[in-house]
Amino acid sequence: MSTRRIDWPDFLFGLFLLLVATGTLVATRKLSIGSAANMGPGYMPRVIAIAVIGFGLFFVGRGLIRAYQGIARVHLRPLFAIVLSVAVFALLAELAGLAISATVTIIAAAFATREVRPLEAVVFGVLMAALSVLLFVSALSLPVPVWPADLFG
Amino acid sequence: MELLDNLLLGLGTAFQLKNLAFCLLGAVIGTAIGVLPGIGPIPTIALLLPFTFGLEPASAMIMLAGIFYGAQYGGSTTAILVNVPGETSSVVTCIDGHEMAKQGRAGAALAIAAISSFFAGTVATVVIALLSLPLSALALKFTAVEYFSLLVLGLIAAVVMAHGSVSKSLAMVLLGLLLGLIGVDVNSGISRMTFGVTELSDGIDFVPVAMGLFGLGEIIANLERKDERRVVSQRIRDLIPTMADMKAAFPAMLRGTAIGSILGVLPGGGAALPPFTAYAVEKKIARDPSRFGKGAIEGVAGPEAANNAGAQTSFIPLLTLGIPSNALMALMIGALMMQGIQPGPQVMAEQPVLVWGLIASMWVGNLMLLVINLPLVGVWVSMLKIPYRLLFPAIVLFCCIGTYGISNSLFNVWLMLGCAVVGYFFIKIGAEPAPLLLGLVLGPQLEENFRRAMLLADGDFSVFVRHPISAGLLAVVAILLLAMLSPAVLRKRKEAITE
Numbered sequence: 001m002s003t004r005r006i007d008w009p010d011f012l013f014g015l016f017l018l019l020v021a022t023g024t025l026v027a028t029r030k031l032s033i034g035s036a037a038n039m040g041p042g043y044m045p046r047v048i049a050i051a052v053i054g055f056g057l058f059f060v061g062r063g064l065i066r067a068y069q070g071i072a073r074v075h076l077r078p079l080f081a082i083v084l085s086v087a088v089f090a091l092l093a094e095l096a097g098l099a100i101s102a103t104v105t106i107i108a109a110a111f112a113t114r115e116v117r118p119l120e121a122v123v124f125g126v127l128m129a130a131l132s133v134l135l136f137v138s139a140l141s142l143p144v145p146v147w148p149a150d151l152f153g
Numbered sequence: 154m155e156l157l158d159n160l161l162l163g164l165g166t167a168f169q170l171k172n173l174a175f176c177l178l179g180a181v182i183g184t185a186i187g188v189l190p191g192i193g194p195i196p197t198i199a200l201l202l203p204f205t206f207g208l209e210p211a212s213a214m215i216m217l218a219g220i221f222y223g224a225q226y227g228g229s230t231t232a233i234l235v236n237v238p239g240e241t242s243s244v245v246t247c248i249d250g251h252e253m254a255k256q257g258r259a260g261a262a263l264a265i266a267a268i269s270s271f272f273a274g275t276v277a278t279v280v281i282a283l284l285s286l287p288l289s290a291l292a293l294k295f296t297a298v299e300y301f302s303l304l305v306l307g308l309i310a311a312v313v314m315a316h317g318s319v320s321k322s323l324a325m326v327l328l329g330l331l332l333g334l335i336g337v338d339v340n341s342g343i344s345r346m347t348f349g350v351t352e353l354s355d356g357i358d359f360v361p362v363a364m365g366l367f368g369l370g371e372i373i374a375n376l377e378r379k380d381e382r383r384v385v386s387q388r389i390r391d392l393i394p395t396m397a398d399m400k401a402a403f404p405a406m407l408r409g410t411a412i413g414s415i416l417g418v419l420p421g422g423g424a425a426l427p428p429f430t431a432y433a434v435e436k437k438i439a440r441d442p443s444r445f446g447k448g449a450i451e452g453v454a455g456p457e458a459a460n461n462a463g464a465q466t467s468f469i470p471l472l473t474l475g476i477p478s479n480a481l482m483a484l485m486i487g488a489l490m491m492q493g494i495q496p497g498p499q500v501m502a503e504q505p506v507l508v509w510g511l512i513a514s515m516w517v518g519n520l521m522l523l524v525i526n527l528p529l530v531g532v533w534v535s536m537l538k539i540p541y542r543l544l545f546p547a548i549v550l551f552c553c554i555g556t557y558g559i560s561n562s563l564f565n566v567w568l569m570l571g572c573a574v575v576g577y578f579f580i581k582i583g584a585e586p587a588p589l590l591l592g593l594v595l596g597p598q599l600e601e602n603f604r605r606a607m608l609l610a611d612g613d614f615s616v617f618v619r620h621p622i623s624a625g626l627l628a629v630v631a632i633l634l635l636a637m638l639s640p641a642v643l644r645k646r647k648e649a650i651t652e
Contacts, residue, residue, distance in 0.1 A: 009582035016578070017324055024331055027346045037612030041338035041345055044600045048331050055324040071581050078376035079577065082369060082549060083570060089553040090566040102550055109546035112376050116542065128547055132554055140204050142558050 004068040011063025012071075017056030024049040081112035097145040098137060102129035159509045160282055166510030167517045172215050175208070176514050179216035180521045183223020187230070188533045190237045192548060194224040196368030198484050199360045200555035202491060210492040211507045215514040217488055221481060222274065222464045222515065226522045229266040229457055230533055233259060242460040245432040249445060249452030256448050264394045265402050265450055266457045267526045273410040273458035274519035277465035280414050281472070281512050285501060288473035292498030297605035298616055302626040304599045307476040308591060309630045310419065317585035319637050329589040332357050333596020340604065352564040359487050359593050361556045361569035363480070366586040368552050369569065370576020372545050392527055402454035405435050409455035413462030418469050419478065427463035428456035465515055472508055474498060476595075480587040483594040 024045055031042030085108035092101035106125035110116050136142040166172060182201075186192045198217050205213035228240030233250035246266065253262040295303065312322040335346045336356035347353040394402070412434065413427040435455040436445045445452050468485075470476045475496035477483040486496050494504060501508055526533070556569045579586050610616035618624045 009584075012578075013321060013324070013582050013584055017328070020328060020331065024346065027348065031343060031345060035612055036607055036614070037610075038608060039340075039604050041341045041343045044603070045331065045334050045345060048327055048334070052324065052327050052331065055320070055327065058320070059324070072377075074581065075377045078373045079574075082373050082376075083574065085546070085549055086369070086553055086566065086570045086573065089550070089557075090563050090570065093553075093557060093566070094563060098554075102554070105550050105553060106546045109549040110542065112373075112545070113542050115540075120543075121546070124543055124546070128550055132550065136554055136558070140558075142554070143561055144554075144557065 005064065005066070007063045007066035007069040008071050009063075009069060010059045010066060014056045014059030014061075014063055017052050017059065021049040021052035021056060024052070077114070078112040081108060081110075085109035085112075093144060095148065097147040098133055099129050099146050100148070102132050156282060156286070159286075159505065160513060162505060163282075163509030163511075163513030166211055166506050167215065167513040172212050172510065172514065173517070175212045175216040176219050176518045177521055179219020180223040180518050180525055183220040183225075184227035184230075184522065184525055184533060185536065186220070187224035187227020187240055188536055189227075189539070189544065190231060190235075192544075193240060193367065193371075194221050195481055195484065196364050196548070196552065197224075198481065198488075199363040199368070200551055202360055202484070202488055203555055203558040205488060206491060210489070210494060210504065211510040213488060213492060214485070214507060214511045215518075217485060218468070218511060218515060219518045222461060222518060223522055223525075225461050225464050226267065226270055226526050227533065229270070229453075230263060230526065230530060231537065233262045233266065233453070234534060235537060242428055242464070243457075245428045245456045246453055248432070249447075249449050252446065252448035253450070253453065258448065260392045261394050261398050261450070262453050263530055264392050264527060265398060265454050267523055268394070269402065269406045269409065269454045269458040270461040271519050271523045272406050273413055273462035274465060274522075275516055276410045277414055277417070277462040278512060278516040278519075280462075280466055281469055281515070282509075284418070284469055285473050285508070285512070288469065289498045289501040292474050293502075295498065295622070296620075297602040297609065298620045299623045299626070301599065301602040301606050302617055302623040302630075303474060303476065304595055304602065306626045306630050307470070307474075307478070308588075308595060308599075309633055311478060311591055312588050313633050313637060317583075321584045322588040325584060325586065325588040326592040329592020329594075330596040330599065331592075332362070332589070333593045334600065339601065350564065352560075352562055356597065357593070358559055358565055358568070359483070359590065360559050361565045362572050362593060363484060363590055364552045364556055365569040365572025365574075366576035366579070366589070367480070368548065369573035370580055370586070372548060373573065373577045374580045375541075376545070392530075398450055402450050405431075405451035405455040406458045408434060409458030410462045412455075413459035413464075414466045416459070417463030417466030417478075427459035431455040431459035461519075468511070468515075471496070472511075473501060475500065475598075477591060480590045483590050486594050 028042050028045040031045070032040035033042045033046060034040030085105045088108055089101050089105045092104060103125040106128050107121050110121035110124070133146055137144065137146055167176065182197065183194065186194060186197045198220055201217065201220070205217065224240050225242055228238060228243035229246045229250065232238050232243040232246040233254050236247050236251040238244040238247055250262045250266065253259065308326050312326060313319060333356070335353055337344045337354045344354055409431040412431045416427045416430060432452060432455060435451045436442050439445065439449070439451065467478045467482055470478050471482045471485055475486070475498065477486050489496050489500070494500060494507070552569065553566055556565045557563065559565055576586055606616060617627060
C-alpha cells in the first residue's frame with residue numbers, strides 16, 4: 001500500500017502540454033525559421049513549443065515521482081448534457097433558426113442536473129427562445145434566421 | 154491644471170444622458186451577476202462584447218467597467234446574506250458579514266459594505282486620475298525593446314501574484330501565447346496553425362475561449378457539487394448604520410482603500426488579492442483579534458473597501474501601458490481592439506474622451522451602485538430564489554448566441570465547445586485558466602515587439618539588458634522568479650493565499 005505513486009493532476013497536465021507542443025511542431029514544420037535578426041513565421045511557434053515541451057516533461061516527471069494524488073470523480077451527466085446542448089445549437093442555429101435551436105439547447109442543457117423537471121424545462125425552453133428572439137434579433141438585430149429558411153421559401 | 158481639465162472633460166462625457174444610461178445598465182447587470190453565485194463578470198463581459206460593436210468606444214467601456222465594479226457590490230450582498238461568495242472577491246466578506254447577519258445585523262453589514270465600497274471607489278477614481286498622466290508619459294518613451302520587457306514583466310507578475318501553482322500558471326501563459334500565434338503572420342503573410350480553417354486566419358477569437366474556459370467549464374464543474382443556499386430570512390432593517398458602527402468601520406475603510414489601491418495597480422492584483430490582504434491586516438492590528446469571525450464590522454469594511462479600490466485601480470496599467478493585470482482586464486483590452494483602438498500608452502493622448510470619460514464614469518457608477526444596492530436590496534435578495542437548474546441552461550444559451558454574434562460564425566460556437574471541455578479538464582486537474590487568457594491576448598503584441606526589437610538590434614539578444622529601463626524591468630522579472638524558488642517565500646505565499 002505504501003508505494004502508491006503518481007500525482008495524476010500533474011501527470012495529466014504534463015501529457016496535455018506535450019500533446020499540444022508536439023501538435024504545434026508538426027503543424028509548423030514547413031514554416032521557415034529565419035534568423036534571430038530576421039525571424040520567419042516559424043520562429044516564435046517553435047521557441048514557445050519547445051518551452052512547452054520542457055514544462056510538459058517537468059510535469060510528467062514530477063507527477064511520476066510524487067505521492068499518489070487522485071482526481072475527483074468525473075460526472076458524465078453534466079459533461080455530456082452541456083456538450084450536447086452547445087453542439088445542438090451549433091448544428092441547428094443556421095439551419096432551423098434561432099427559435100427552434102434555442103428551445104432545444106435549453107432543454108438539452110436542463111438535463112445536465114438530476115433535479116431536472118422535464119415539463120418545466122420544455123416551458124422554460126420555449127420562454128427563453130421567445131426572449132432571445134426578442135432580445136437578440138429584434139432589439140440587437142443579430143443576423144440569424146428565426147425560423148427554418150424553407151418555411152418561407 | 155491639466156488634471157482638472159481632464160476630469161471636467163471626463164465628467165462632461167460621463168454625464169451625457171446616453172452614457173449615464175449605459176453606466177446604469179452596466180451597474181445593474183453587474184450587481185445582478187454579482188449577487189448570483191455561479192456567474193462571474195468574465196463570461197458576462199465576454200458575452201456582451203459582441204454587442205458593443207455598434208456603440209461609441211466611451212459608452213462601451215463605461216458599460217463594461219460598470220459590470221466589473223458592479224459585480225463587486227453585488228457579490229458582497231450574497232456573501233452577507235447567504236454565506237456564499239457571489240464573486241471570488243467577496244470570499245472574506247462571508248466570514249464576518251454573514252456572522253453579523255446571523256446576529257440580526259444584516260442591515261448594518263450591508264450598509265457598511267456598500268458605504269466602504271463607495272468610499273473606496275471614490276478614492277480610487279482620484280488615484281487613477283493622478284497616476285495615469287505621469288505613467289503614460291513615461292511609457293510613451295518606450296521602444297519595442299522596453300515594451301517587450303514590460304509585457305514579459307506583466308505576464309510573469311500576473312502569474313506570481315495570482316493564486317494557483319506558479320509552474321502550472323507559467324505553462325498556461327505559454328499555452329496562451331501559442332494560441333495567440335494562430336493566424337496569418339503579419340510580417341510574411343503566411344498562415345500559421347490555421348489547419349485550413351479560414352475563420353482562424355485573423356487569429357483565434359478570445360471571446361469563445363473566455364466563455365468556454367470560464368463560463369461553460371465552470372458550469373459543468375458546478376453541477377457536480379451540491380447546490381446549497383440558505384438565505385438569512387429576516388427583515389432587513391436599520392440600513393443606516395449607527396454612529397458607533399461608522400466609527401469602528403472608518404479606519405478599516407481607510408486602510409482597505411489604501412491596500413486595494415496599491416495591490417490593484419500591480420499585475421495580477423485586480424479584485425481577488427486585496428480583500429484577503431486587507432482582512433489579514435485588520436485581524437493583525439486589532440486590539441482583540443478573537444472578535445474576527447464572530448461579526449467584527451472591521452472584517453467587512455476593510456475587505457469591501459479593498460476589493461472595490463483594487464477593481465478600479467487595476468484599470469491603471471490597462472489605460473496607461475496597455476497591459477492587462479488580470480483576465481478581466483484582458484477582456485477590456487479585447488473590447489478596445491474591437492473598437493479599433495490599439496491599447497498602449499498612446500491611448501491616453503489620442504482618446505482623451507474615452508479615458509477620462511471612463512474614469513469619471515467610475516465615480517458616477519459608484520454613486521449609482523450605492524442607490525441600487527442599499528434601498529433596493531430586497532429586489533436582489535429575491536433574485537437569489539431563482540433555482541440554479543433554470544439559471545444555468547439560460548447561461549449556456551446566452552453563451553451560444555453571444556459567441557455566434559461576434560462574427561456570425563458557427564465556427565466560434567464549436568471553438569467555445571472545445572474550450573469548455575478543456576476548461577473542465579483544467580478545473581479537474583487544478584490548473585488555473587486565467588494566465589492562458591492573458592497569454593492569448595498579449596501574445597501577438599509580445600511577438601511583434603520581440604521581432605521588431607530583434608530586427609533593430611540585428612539579432613543581438615543583449616539589447617534587452619543594454620537598454621536601462623528594459624534591464625530594470627527584466628531584473629524585476631528575475632527577482633520575482635528567484636523569489637518563487639525560495640522556500641520561505643513559497644510558504645508565506647501559500648499562507649497568504651489559503652488564509
